[in-house]
Amino acid sequence: MTELVRLLTRAQKLLRAAADDAMSRHGVRVGQNLVLEVLWESDGLTPGELAARLHITTPTVVNTATRMESAGLLVRRKDPADGRLVRLHLTPKARAAQRPIEEARRRLAEHATATLTDEERRHLRSALEKIIKQMSDEDNPLDPAVPKGTSSPE
Amino acid sequence: MTELVRLLTRAQKLLRAAADDAMSRHGVRVGQNLVLEVLWESDGLTPGELAARLHITTPTVVNTATRMESAGLLVRRKDPADGRLVRLHLTPKARAAQRPIEEARRRLAEHATATLTDEERRHLRSALEKIIKQMSDEDNPLDPAVPKGTSSPE
DNA sequence: GCCGGATCGTTAGCATGCAAACGATTCGTA
DNA sequence: TACGAATCGTTTGCATGCTAACGATCCGGC
Numbered sequence: 533m534t535e536l537v538r539l540l541t542r543a544q545k546l547l548r549a550a551a552d553d554a555m556s557r558h559g560v561r562v563g564q565n566l567v568l569e570v571l572w573e574s575d576g577l578t579p580g581e582l583a584a585r586l587h588i589t590t591p592t593v594v595n596t597a598t599r600m601e602s603a604g605l606l607v608r609r610k611d612p613a614d615g616r617l618v619r620l621h622l623t624p625k626a627r628a629a630q631r632p633i634e635e636a637r638r639r640l641a642e643h644a645t646a647t648l649t650d651e652e653r654r655h656l657r658s659a660l661e662k663i664i665k666q667m668s669d670e671d672n673p674l675d676p677a678v679p680k681g682t683s684s685p686e
Numbered sequence: 687m688t689e690l691v692r693l694l695t696r697a698q699k700l701l702r703a704a705a706d707d708a709m710s711r712h713g714v715r716v717g718q719n720l721v722l723e724v725l726w727e728s729d730g731l732t733p734g735e736l737a738a739r740l741h742i743t744t745p746t747v748v749n750t751a752t753r754m755e756s757a758g759l760l761v762r763r764k765d766p767a768d769g770r771l772v773r774l775h776l777t778p779k780a781r782a783a784q785r786p787i788e789e790a791r792r793r794l795a796e797h798a799t800a801t802l803t804d805e806e807r808r809h810l811r812s813a814l815e816k817i818i819k820q821m822s823d824e825d826n827p828l829d830p831a832v833p834k835g836t837s838s839p840e
Numbered sequence: 841g842c843c844g845g846a847t848c849g850t851t852a853g854c855a856t857g858c859a860a861a862c863g864a865t866t867c868g869t870a
Numbered sequence: 871t872a873c874g875a876a877t878c879g880t881t882t883g884c885a886t887g888c889t890a891a892c893g894a895t896c897c898g899g900c
Binding site (some may be wrong): 534535536537539540541542543544545546547548550551587605637638640641643644645646647648653655656657658659660661662663664665666667668 | 695802818
């Protein structure tokens with residue numbers, strides 16, 4: 533029960549650590565590689581659009597983009613039509629890293645699931661999708677026992 | 687393939703967010719609840735012991751413990767026999783939170799896996815265990831294309 | 841009995857997430 | 871046309887992870 537959550541957390545953590553290790557060999561951290569993955573397909577997105585696709589918040593994208601800009605992976609350009617928007621464009625350096633990074637990611641995923649049969653992978657995918665659907669559908673108020681602001685401010 | 691990793695990451699993130707939300711209702715953040723979980727069973731552990739059980743690093747435990755100390759959840763005591771050691775002891779406040787927090791955690795896990803059959807849960811558990819074993823057994827050098835530190839004995 | 845290596849916890853600096861507050865720009869409406 | 875509301879990106883501050891460097895303490899040989 534709770535055990536399943538623990539296993540899921542542990543597996544994800546091991547995968548993330550391995551991914552960060554692999555990505556670091558290519559001069560990119562694990563979070564940045566997710567930004568790259570989207571921009572490789574859709575260059576020139578805004579921070580807000582990127583955040584929506586990655587299921588993270590806009591400030592997180594902004595901060596990551598700033599680090600990537602320092603690393604020479606992307607540049608910011610103001611949208612000529614709408615002064616509020618900023619568009620993120622990849623540099624040649626970022627594009628050159630696409631092939632090896634995608635290869636590293638593929639190899640990692642293959643290694644992680646190497647001991648699973650095709651049927652086990654299908655079951656795993658199905659179960660994860662059910663959990664994701666359940667958790668994102670309605671964020672119903674679990675544990676209404678203690679209202680949010682009432683807990684011991686001291 | 688890579689898709690499985692993505693699903694696993696997404697599911698874990700949703701679970702963690704829901705857990706943090708639920709725990710916050712009890713004045714505890716998601717990382718702190720893991721420390722509590724261990725100390726409820728084994729009070730007086732050292733930061734190093736705690737880190738080993740939680741599969742995190744000692745500095746992370748130290749920082750979390752400092753925040754929990756500020757929140758009045760635990761106290762540090764020097765080990766009388768070994769001056770290098772620090773032992774973390776829970777306060778009555780932390781002990782009082784055990785029941786409701788465990789209940790909240792149980793409810794969350796139940797909700798997350800509500801749409802899974804018992805068989806699906808067994809399959810999920812089995813697959814996750816295989817991934818964990820594969821990732822933690824030998825951290826073999828994935829992606830040897832770009833060596834990390836210029837050279838390595840092989 | 842002393843001293844150098846081993847073993848601790850801590851600190852510092854970074855990456856990745858979040859929420860909240862702020863500032864600039866655009867848009868709809870009066 | 872001008873002004874208030876909506877929509878952006880950014881900044882700030884925090885929590886949780888990590889590695890590397892540091893300092894204090896202990897232990898085994900000499």
